Amino acid sequence: MNGGVAPSTNDALLALRHDLEAADYRVERVDELLGEEATAALERGNRVPARRGILHREPSPLSLLVRLFLLNEPLTTEETTTAFPTLGLAAARELGLLDIEDGLVHAALDLRPYSFDDGVGAGHWWLLSDLGELARGGALPEDHVLGVGGASMSLSSLMIPERARRVLDLGTGCGIQAMHASRFADAVVATDISERAIRLARLNLDLNGIEGVELRLGDLFAPVQGETFDRLVSNPPFVITPRIEGVPSYEYRDGGLVGDALVESVVRGTADILEPGGIAQFLANWEYRDGVDGLERIEAWLEGSGLEYWIVERERQDAAEYAETWIRDGGTRPGTEEFDRLADAWLEDFEHRGVDAVGFGYVLVRKPIGQPLLRRAERVVTPLGTTPLGLHLADCLDAHDRIAGLPDAELEAVAFTVAPDVTVERHYWPGDEDPTAMILRQGGGFGRQVVAGTALTAFVGASDGDLSLGAIAAALGDLLGVDGAAVAAELVVDARELVLGGFLLPAGAVRRVDARTS
Known part of the structure; x- marks a missing residue:
């Protein structure tokens, strides 16, 4: 499905954009209007x-838009005309943006500003989606189309923003990942x-005003069967939901399969969809089931595929906590009979299938071109750094590829530079001259911390791009009175x-990161 738009719709969207620009309906201006405390409370x-x-405050187009879309308050027709002087009420209703009930104008869709820094650079858009739980005042319909949330922002931050020929956004939802991909791709499906x-x-x-994105209707890889891409990005419907009558199945989060089988399908499907050297990045949930570690479970899906992978688990929830999270997400509040009924169904499903926890995280898969394979699964629970993760991942992959094929003897001849966001933290017992612990800290990326000994700390400190690893090791051996080869x-x-x-x-x-900010 190419999603062609009728001229009247295009005209209405141009008028809507004009009104949003004139009102300066942007995240920064909304935050200024509401103030820090009120903004935090609204979040x-x-x-x-x-x-x-x-x-x-004196009514203005900006304050009226905030009342209508962010505070879910109805407006009078006169106020609506002030908010949308170019679009007008009739065109807004035809667009599906507004409804009239009892003489008052209500939002029929969620429309909010969105600011970002995705590695390509900073920018802002406006995003339409279905009304959320707060606006609806109850549970969501099963065909609900989600706007931008924490998961989608995490994925857009993870996306490697390097030039790409063709990008596939699998399960696009409101289109946010395709919009980000369009900033560095020649074409997006x-x-x-x-x-x-x-x-x-x-x-x-x-x-x-985003071009170069083709929309297609269909399940998983079916709409692109036989095609290949050099990049894939997906926030798939990974939520693990009991497949029994009476439990809602939301299109935006439930893939209709049992357990984590939907994620398994996406993982296994990447081998056929990627060009050599191509990278797939997606969010996922995986089960801890029948005594098998969740990371081992997802690694098993990739066994024999020939693919490289880097899996990062950011969080793990026990069965009860996981059920509570997603029942709340659907708009059902704790303390109600409906919440208790759904929680019981979730826990019964988990118990029946031997699931005691669920992991959440990021998956990066790459189709290799000859280099030694990167295969890594880890848990990273430290707070993220300030760098867009896509830039960080691109740097890490490039650095890995430079040295992965080198035997140890050749690696000793390599000189290194320490990243400028790395600092060393030393801890002392009172009165001691020597530190009891030294920690290398990373200000960007995953915000990693590495407990380091004397030799490693000295090596990192001496890595200025001039001396090779072997030369530094030999000097440390002399200084510490130990064998330099062992160091x-x-x-x-x-x-x-x-x-x-x-x-x-x-x-x-x-x-x-440095190239972009220099």
């Missing part, structure tokens, strides 16, 4: 501080099983790990 789902504050999602994605693309053997192992973690760069490598 927690509490509208009262923002509502009280905005009542004392975005698919979804939901006709409503395809329609809203088309509206978002056209509202923001080098330890540092070779540590260096490989620090390179992949983004602490060190082989001399001559250029960090994308």
Whole structure:
């Protein structure tokens, strides 16, 4: 499905964009209007501080848009005309943006500003989606199209923003990942099983003047059968939901399969869809089942595929906590009979299938071109750094590829530079001259921390791109009174790990983060 838009719809979207620009309906301006405390409360789902504050301000197009779409308050027809002087009420209703009930104008869709820094650079858009739980005042319909949430922002931050020929956005939803991909791709194909999602994605693309994205209707890889891409990105419907009558199955989050089988299908399907050297990045849930570790479970899906992978688990929830999270997400509150009924169904399903926990995280898969394979599964629970993760991952992959094929003896001849966001933290017992612990800290990326000994800390400190690892090891051996060859053997192992973690760069490598900000 190409999602062609009628001229009248295009005209309406152009008028809508004009009104949003004229009102300066942007995240920064909304935050200024509401104030820090009211903005924070609104993010927690509490509208009262923002509502009280905005009542004392002179009405303006911006304040009216905030009342209508962010505070879910109806407007009079006169106020609506002030908010949409170019679009007008009739065209807004035809577009599906507004409804009239009892003489008052209500939002029929969610429309909010969105600001970002995705590695390509900073920018802002406006995004249409279905009304959320706060606006609806109850549970969501099963064909609900989600707007931008924490998961989608995580994925857009993870996306490697390097030039790509063709990108596939699998399960596009409101279109947000396809929009980000369009900033670095020659062409984007975005698919979804939901006709409503395809329609809203088309509206978002056209509202923001984004070209080069083709929308197709269909399930998983079916709409692109026989095609290949050099990049795949997906926020798939990974939520594990009991497949029994009476438990809602939301199109935006439930793939209709049992347990984590949907994620398994996506993982296994990447081998056929990627070009050599191509990269797939997606979010996922995986089960801890029948005594098998969740990371081992997802690694088993990739066994024999010939693919490289880097899996990062950011969180793990026990069965009860996982059920509570997604029942709440659907708009059902704890303490109600419906919540208890759904929680019981979730826990019965988990118990029946031997599931005691669920992991959440990121999956990066790459189709190799000859280099030694990267196969890594890890848990990273430290707070993320400030760098867009896509840039960090690109740097780490490039650095890995530079040294992965080198035997230890050749790696000793390599000089390294320490990343500028790395610091060392020393801890002392009172009165002691020597530190009891030294920790290498990373300010960007995954915000990693590495407990380091004297030799490793000195090696990192001396890595300025001039001296090779072997030369530094020999000097440390003399200084510490130990065998320099033994020091080098330890540092070779540590260096490989620090390179992949983004602490060190082989001399001559250029960090994308630094290149962008210089």
